[in-house]
Amino acid sequence: MTLKEQYIAFETILIKEILRFARIWVQTIVPPVITMSLYFVIFGNLIGSQIGDMDGFRYIDYIVPGLIMMAVINNSYANVVSSFYGCKFHHHIEEMLVSPLPNYLIILGFVTGGIARGLSVGLAVTLVSMLFTDLQVTNLAVVITIVVLTSAVFALAGLINGVYAKSFDDISIVPTFVLTPLTYLGGVFYTISMLPDFWQGVSRLNPILYMVNAFRYGFLGVSDIGLGPSYAIIGIFIVGLYGYAMYLLNTGYGIRR
Amino acid sequence: MAYALTVENLRKVYANGFEALKGVSLSVEEGDFYALLGSNGAGKSTTIGIISSLVTKTAGSVKVFGHDIDQDFAAAKRLIGLVPQEFNFNVFEPVEEILVNQAGYFGIPRRTGFERAEQYLKQLGLWDKRRCQARELSGGMKRRLMIARALVHRPRLLILDEPTAGVDIEIRRSMWTYLHELNAAGTTIILTTHYLEEAENLCRNIAIIDKGCVVEQASMKHLLTKLDCEIFVLDLREPLKSLPPTLPDCLQQIDETTLEAVISRDDSINFLFKALSEHGIEVLSMRNKTNRLEQLFINMTRRNAAA
Numbered sequence: 045m046t047l048k049e050q051y052i053a054f055e056t057i058l059i060k061e062i063l064r065f066a067r068i069w070v071q072t073i074v075p076p077v078i079t080m081s082l083y084f085v086i087f088g089n090l091i092g093s094q095i096g097d098m099d100g101f102r103y104i105d106y107i108v109p110g111l112i113m114m115a116v117i118n119n120s121y122a123n124v125v126s127s128f129y130g131c132k133f134h135h136h137i138e139e140m141l142v143s144p145l146p147n148y149l150i151i152l153g154f155v156t157g158g159i160a161r162g163l164s165v166g167l168a169v170t171l172v173s174m175l176f177t178d179l180q181v182t183n184l185a186v187v188i189t190i191v192v193l194t195s196a197v198f199a200l201a202g203l204i205n206g207v208y209a210k211s212f213d214d215i216s217i218v219p220t221f222v223l224t225p226l227t228y229l230g231g232v233f234y235t236i237s238m239l240p241d242f243w244q245g246v247s248r249l250n251p252i253l254y255m256v257n258a259f260r261y262g263f264l265g266v267s268d269i270g271l272g273p274s275y276a277i278i279g280i281f282i283v284g285l286y287g288y289a290m291y292l293l294n295t296g297y298g299i300r301r
Numbered sequence: 302m303a304y305a306l307t308v309e310n311l312r313k314v315y316a317n318g319f320e321a322l323k324g325v326s327l328s329v330e331e332g333d334f335y336a337l338l339g340s341n342g343a344g345k346s347t348t349i350g351i352i353s354s355l356v357t358k359t360a361g362s363v364k365v366f367g368h369d370i371d372q373d374f375a376a377a378k379r380l381i382g383l384v385p386q387e388f389n390f391n392v393f394e395p396v397e398e399i400l401v402n403q404a405g406y407f408g409i410p411r412r413t414g415f416e417r418a419e420q421y422l423k424q425l426g427l428w429d430k431r432r433c434q435a436r437e438l439s440g441g442m443k444r445r446l447m448i449a450r451a452l453v454h455r456p457r458l459l460i461l462d463e464p465t466a467g468v469d470i471e472i473r474r475s476m477w478t479y480l481h482e483l484n485a486a487g488t489t490i491i492l493t494t495h496y497l498e499e500a501e502n503l504c505r506n507i508a509i510i511d512k513g514c515v516v517e518q519a520s521m522k523h524l525l526t527k528l529d530c531e532i533f534v535l536d537l538r539e540p541l542k543s544l545p546p547t548l549p550d551c552l553q554q555i556d557e558t559t560l561e562a563v564i565s566r567d568d569s570i571n572f573l574f575k576a577l578s579e580h581g582i583e584v585l586s587m588r589n590k591t592n593r594l595e596q597l598f599i600n601m602t603r604r605n606a607a608a
Contacts, residue, residue: 049408056405
């Protein structure tokens with residue numbers, strides 16, 4: 045395929061993916077916004093006022109970046125895993141497989157679709173958060189790069205889950221038993237400096253900690269982790285997950301008989 | 302001679318050890334209308350799956366208009382349009398969008414995709430349904446949608462895996478006419494079907510696959526000459542109590558108004574009518590008991606089973 049044809053093919057997958065979640069916005073955009081609004085009300089306003097400051101900020105101001113990132117992570121992952129598994133389940137992945145689309149474009153199309161949903165939900169949650177707090181931005185470039193790259197990491201992970209999934213149960217196991225615990229323990233609600241040394245060390249094994257903290261740095265200018273290690277971890281995950289996704293598609297695992 | 306498809310020693314062993322193809326070799330000439338016949342599980346869909354990249358092969362080679370699917374897969378895929386056996390589109394997508402997206406996967410711009418979608422949806426009688434979700438279509442419409450989708454990138458080789466399964470006779474015949482026109486316009490067509498009448502009417506060449514092997518590959522005309530005999534059903538005007546013993550042995554009475562005649566390929570049928578007339582038995586109508594190709598197919602697959 046020529047470069048122009050490849051661009052058209054990529055654009056086609058992206059439009060298809062965006063239309064897919066936009067058509068069912070009541071299922072894809074609204075629920076995470078409502079959930080996060082409840083977090084803002086309960087943890088931010090009601091309980092947060094009792095907690096006091098965290099790292100020199102009001103508790104609600106401190107948790108907002110983490111909650112936005114949580115919504116982005118969950119939705120980037122959920123979009124790709126459900127869309128890709130749906131394509132397999134209903135066999136319309138075959139529409140792509142019989143075409144000259146190279147595998148890297150299939151990955152790029154689905155992942156960009158996942159990023160689009162992650163950012164849409166993230167933006168909606170950000171707008172709602174402004175009802176509860178005066179959101180400040182210290183470094184817009186960090187905010188944008190971290191949110192896009194993190195979204196890409198989880199979109200790739202969702203794609204790999206979708207390739208392996210053999211039933212609808214398989215697409216909810218990772219979000220429930222891996223993603224949610226890692227997100228909750230990834231410094232969304234607290235600074236790890238509150239933890240004993242041992243648990244601080246354990247927390248540093250959690251990649252989400254790096255993403256949440258770098259994102260928070262972009263807003264508040266404070267972080268438990270340096271920006272360099274955060275970008276490095278995200279970069280390593282993107283390269284590793286992309287390589288593995290390519291390997292799976294090249295071998296035809298789960299998609300070709 | 303130019304070939305649209307060349308398949309050599311194709312083998313497929315599934316992960317569970319089942320050997321679906323045991324060295325299938327086929328050649329389909331450019332411009333041909335080719336039938337691939339076989340009973341359920343014979344290996345037709347696996348062969349088609351490998352040609353169209355949905356199934357990975359264990360061994361062998363496939364060339365589409367000279368392009369090897371391993372070495373030049375993009376060029377080979379551009380030339381193939383596939384209408385699979387099972388519905389494989391997103392049932393929640395509007396009909397027109399399914400076609401435009403498929404065009405997009407082949408690198409065709411959206412504007413051109415919309416133009417082609419209009420052309421093929423109109424030709425296949427689906428234009429009025431273009432804004433409907435695919436799940437709202439009837440079974441026959443869904444089949445026609447898959448044909449339109451397979452044509453949107455204008456392939457030179459169209460592969461149809463049981464395209465008329467479950468379609469009523471009127472729509473089936475209109476699909477036959479459409480496929481005839483496509484073939485006449487230069488598209489090579491490979492068809493698998495369980496309606497052997499369909500294969501006999503449409504196809505010029507034929508391969509019969511049984512248990513993962515090609516048991517016959519020849520022109521339809523040549524193949525039908527291999528039939529040893531044909532069975533005809535004769536409907537009588539007046540009820541007949543019993544068959545006069547002086548009538549030819551090839552006749553058998555089924556009921557009071559029906560006879561069956563087994564006629565050898567080399568025999569004339571005139572003697573039969575002469576004998577019936579002499580006994581005052583009037584024949585109202587006559588038809589083949591089974592489709593000729595069906596009879597041949599049964600003979601060949603039985604022979605293969607016995608071997």
